[in-house]
Amino acid sequence: KLGELESELRCAGLLLDDAEQKLIKEKKVKEWFDELRETVYDADDLVYKIKTEALRNQQNNSFKTKVKNFLPTSFEKAIKGEIDGIVEKLKYLQKNNPGLRRVEKQELPERLPTPLAKESDVYGRDADKETIIKLLLSDDVSGDNLSVIAIVGMGGIGKTTLAQLVFDDERIKSNFNCKEWFTVEHGKVDCLKLMQKIIEKMTSDGFTIEEPFDLQNKLKETLMDKKFFFVFDDVWDDDRQKWNLLKSSLASGLCGSKILVTTRSTDVVSDMKAGRSIQYDLKEVSYEDGWLLFSTYARIDANMDEYSDDLQEIGRDIVRKCNGLPLAIKSLASLLAHERDKEKWVNILKNDIWDLYEKKSIDILPALWWSYYYLPSHLKSCFAYCALIPKSYRVTKQDIILLWIAEDLLCSTSNERMIEFGEECFRDLISRSFFQPAAHEDESAFVMHDLMHDLANFVSGEFRFVMDDNDLSNFSSKVRHLSYMGRDPKKFEALSKTKGLRTLILLEFESGKPWSLRMDHLLESLLRTWNCLRVLALYERNITKLPDSIGDLKYLRYLELVCHQIEEIPKTVCNLYSLQILMLKYCSNLTRLPTNIGNLINLRHLLLPPYLKEMPLQIGKLTSLQTLNKFVVGKNNGSAGIKQLKELQSLRGTLHISGIGNVTGIQDGLEAVLKDKKFLSELSLSWEWDIDDLPKENEVFGALKPHTNLKELAINAYRGTNFPNWVGDQLFSNLVKVTLYNCTNCSVLPPLGQLSSLKDLKIVGFDGVKEINSEFYYSSAGSHVRGTKPFRSLESLRFEFLSKLEKWSFIEGKVEG
Secondary structure (H helix, E strand, O other): OHHHHHHHHHHHHOOHHHHHHHOOOOHHHHHHHHHHHHHHHHHHHHHHHHHHHHHHHHHOOOOOOOHHHHOOHHHHHHHHHHHHHHHHHHHHHHHOOOOOOOOOOOOOOOOOOOOOOOHHHOOOOHHHHHHHHHHHHOOOOOOOOEEEEEEEOOOOOOHHHHHHHHHOOHHHHHHOOEEEEEEOHHHOOOHHHHHHHHHHHHHOOOOOOOOHHHHHHHHHHHHOOOOEEEEEEEEOOOOHHHHHHHHHHHOOOOOOEEEEEEEOOHHHHHHOOOOEEEEEEOOOOOHHHHHHHHHHHOOOOOOOOOOOHHHHHHHHHHHHHOOOOHHHHHHHHHHOOOOOOHHHHHHHHHOOHHHHHHOOOOOHHHHHHHHHHOOOHHHHHHHHHHHHOOOOOOEEHHHHHHHHHHOOOOOOOOHHHHHHHHHHHHHHHHHOOOOEEOOOOOOOEEEOOHHHHHHHHHHHHHHEEEEEOOEOOOOOOOOOEEEEEOOOHHHHHHHHHOOOOOEEEEEOOOOOOOOOOOHHHHHHHHHHHOOOOOEEEEEOOOOOOOOHHHHHOOOOOEEEEEOOOOOOOOHHHHHOOOOOEEEOOOOOOOOOOOOOHHHOOOOOEEEOOOOOOOOEHHHHHOOOOOEEOEEEOOOOOOEOOHHHHHHOOOOOEEEEEEOHHHOOOOOOOHHHOOOOOOOEEEEEEEOOOOOOOHHHHHHHHHHOOOOOOOOEEEEEOOOOOOOOOOOOOOOOOOOOEEEEEOOOOOOOOOOHHHOOOOOEEEEEOOOOOOEEOHHHOOOOOOOOOOOOOOOOOOOEEEEEOOOOOOEEOOOOOOOOO
16 A cells, blocks of 8 residues: 555656646646645655554554554554545546646756846946956956856845846956856756857857867867956856866966856855855845835836825835845836836735735746755755744754754655754755845844745745734645744634644744643644644743643654743653654753653754753663753762763764763763764863862863864863863864863863864963963973974964963964964
């Protein structure tokens, strides 16, 4: 049965490429596409239920290799019936598709050329134009023949228009022997075809050279003794080998030759590096320039009150909504050029730009749509899922990646590499302008541009929905992923018609206002109608308790609690055998974890609250853990000792170990706690203030030697008198940041000058240090190699609260950083 289901899914998948190309143009295709997606959701839920039942039986020691041997008869019968129903639905959809072609390999659609720009119709780009021209006309002091300037920005921001203005400027014409424009088809660089085009345009020869070696030589010969200016428009290809091949041929031109590239991807810039490579980030136009652009295309006088004040005000609000994107402004203005009905202007103001496209306002959507269409399939799914994020909502990279993992959107890679693969996906989306850094925020915070959010909403259709108390009009029974920002629990009654909700994120709407929905009532609804829930996130500071029934959400893979008043997690949470991600880092009143946490055999990511007092004894059973932000060594015998960390060999990223003073002395195997954890990049070690046995502290610290792959190390409140030999050992050549806090009994600083990659060093609160001498630069064991200099990579050095420091001995001429 499962084999037949897989076969039908594969056959239906052959229609997806043609459907995806047409769904933006044809309503019937979008309806068919959504119906197919709903069926695929049902199939995926079914397979997930089977896997979950197998896991639960495995946990109960009744697992057998074949499904039919362990599934209860009633469950097996129900599953077979559901499979039959889904298979028949897939066959029906294939037979009754709206004229779609089966495509074995994706055929990329033709990209229409950008209309030629008239300088009189362009606003707000004078300064950008002058900057680009200045870069193009400047001499390359490096002596390299070829330089690359890349205009980088999101779709619709006006990269090609700016390049056209630069290309047509008389100063460019007079400074270069020749200039040519090349639009890169589908954003993918065909090196041989592009070289052929360059030769044809430069020589007017119509012949074709098929041998790559001959083609390269012909191109070099053609460009020799020429100072050229080329524009490569709309480049998406970041294949370094292709660019290396091109550059080797193009470098034969005269010194001062330039290439101007337009791209949405910063990766393209890094891969195209020639003698000098400059990235120019194109920003949105100002509001005033946007208004001038709007008034030109809407055919109204921006300076005279020819029309009513109301239209002027509405038009200005429309410009604000476009967020400085010229293509969006032109699209909306063109639609309104022959319309003077105030009500219609108001309707446009209140509708998303995707609604306008369905009414044949098509200019903005192609720009963003092609950005999406060319994404690899896994990135399409990752981006579409982000429609759950409310507009202007700040998110962190880690939070998004963990949600992707919970929804199996990164299933194309191994479990061990999933975080790294997720980071690659997120970087790729950033480089293509789907996400952008949040202004004036921590560098880990990101936001999605409103137009990109509209795109995510469009491709998600009815399956993802952001809801508040004022908007239930677009809510559909098909919704699978829901985020809610509101205060009225009665609104949840409308959700009872959902049949397979996978994601529920409840966001705090307004601080200080209590939420009247009782958690037991919510979970009762979840269990009754949303029995496929995989992700549950509760951002609500006034929730004080979770009911035991939360343990009945047997398909849950992700549980996040941002609930400051919660003091205890029910033991029934540990019945969630499928749980992979447990996020508790903002539960500030939570001090202990359930004692039976070892039942969570699939838990891979555990983020703990700030004031946890101890670890449960069963923590060592969580051998699948990859993320554990902290480990607290407790004072009681009933808590886990530090040796439990030895069992968690897959840990990666950041780990903070606190309460090290509670370690009861050197134990067998203590050296193995950290030394084999080669995937850890950041380690923090903390002691308590009230330590009596200082010799023990020295020994324990010495035994906690980490793997040499470590990149960042922080040590806090160590009470020993000396640092162990591994601190400052030159074998830790990957360390780039070291922070030492409040080690008040230490009189000598460790030999950190030996760390060849150390860039950032901070030392705070060393009351016992009176002198900084040569031991700070080299170890006393004489491990200094003749000719090497200490602190060769140091960029930042900060000392604070060394209250007894009297002398600092420098090594003249030998400190390189």
